[in-house]
Amino acid sequence: MELADRHVVVTGAASGIGRALAQRFAAEGARAVVVADLELSAARDVAGEFGGLAIRTDVSRAAEIEALVAQAVKANGPIDLFCSNAGIGGPGGGPEAPDAELQRTWEINVMSHVWAARALLPAMLARGDGYLLNTASAAGLLTQVSALGYSMTKHAAVAVAEWLAITYGDAGIKVSCLCPQAVRTPLLESALEDPVGAGPLLSGGVIEPADVAEAVVAGIREERFLILPHADVAKHMALKGAQPERWLNGMRRLVRQGRGGERPSA
Numbered sequence: 328m329e330l331a332d333r334h335v336v337v338t339g340a341a342s343g344i345g346r347a348l349a350q351r352f353a354a355e356g357a358r359a360v361v362v363a364d365l366e367l368s369a370a371r372d373v374a375g376e377f378g379g380l381a382i383r384t385d386v387s388r389a390a391e392i393e394a395l396v397a398q399a400v401k402a403n404g405p406i407d408l409f410c411s412n413a414g415i416g417g418p419g420g421g422p423e424a425p426d427a428e429l430q431r432t433w434e435i436n437v438m439s440h441v442w443a444a445r446a447l448l449p450a451m452l453a454r455g456d457g458y459l460l461n462t463a464s465a466a467g468l469l470t471q472v473s474a475l476g477y478s479m480t481k482h483a484a485v486a487v488a489e490w491l492a493i494t495y496g497d498a499g500i501k502v503s504c505l506c507p508q509a510v511r512t513p514l515l516e517s518a519l520e521d522p523v524g525a526g527p528l529l530s531g532g533v534i535e536p537a538d539v540a541e542a543v544v545a546g547i548r549e550e551r552f553l554i555l556p557h558a559d560v561a562k563h564m565a566l567k568g569a570q571p572e573r574w575l576n577g578m579r580r581l582v583r584q585g586r587g588g589e590r591p592s593a
């Protein structure tokens with residue numbers, strides 16, 4: 328799909344990857360770009376760069392995603408591309424993490440994609456056309472060893488995107504799943520505070536949000552399901568699938584190195 332003359336909505340678009348996506352879509356000639364974010368003032372700043380529409384949205388609430396879709400359609404007509412991008416890091420550690428924090432991570436990182444599809448699909452299916460871009464993470468294809476909550480929710484986010492692609496692909500609905508690794512955002516800085524997770528996270532290098540946006544534009548143009556801004560992720564996926572024991576042993580080695588106290592540099 329070409330982005331020129333399209334109506335695009337991006338959640339989590341006030342900063343980081345979301346902001347870069349919104350900016351790049353506008354530069355590609357999208358006729359309308361909606362900047363949705365919990366932080367309305369920052370969203371307005373981004374939308375003001377290209378004459379877009381800012382809408383405050385809490386993606387942890389289904390009703391707010393429904394309202395976002397309704398407001399965007401009212402302002403700009405049918406939505407061509409919806410980028411369900413907002414996400415959080417969630418609590419660090421494993422099963423000892425508080426239930427409330429794990430539940431909030433689940434709602435934002437997984438259910439927001441489900442609620443977006445629920446709000447969008449009736450109209451998209453009726454016209455036989457529409458594009459869903461769901462931001463997951465390389466952690467959803469591999470794992471994030473320092474955070475069970477992040478890892479499990481990103482795995483689930485990939486599963487949601489796969490299910491949508493399988494179920495609605497023959498009905499004209501395109502689905503892409505964005506799975507970056509280390510991207511220079513505040514979320515990355517937070518993740519690097521844990522030396523156990525830093526090694527695996529930084530193994531593919533750190534890229535900029537603009538690099539992710541470049542990969543997304545190319546992936547959408549090709550209507551590719553998996554969009555991998557870090558090329559090494561595909562290699563790790565292949566190893567994980569073909570030799571799972573070897574992959575697990577390699578990950579354990581990285582965890583042992585992290586526990587040794589040496590923090591890899593970004």
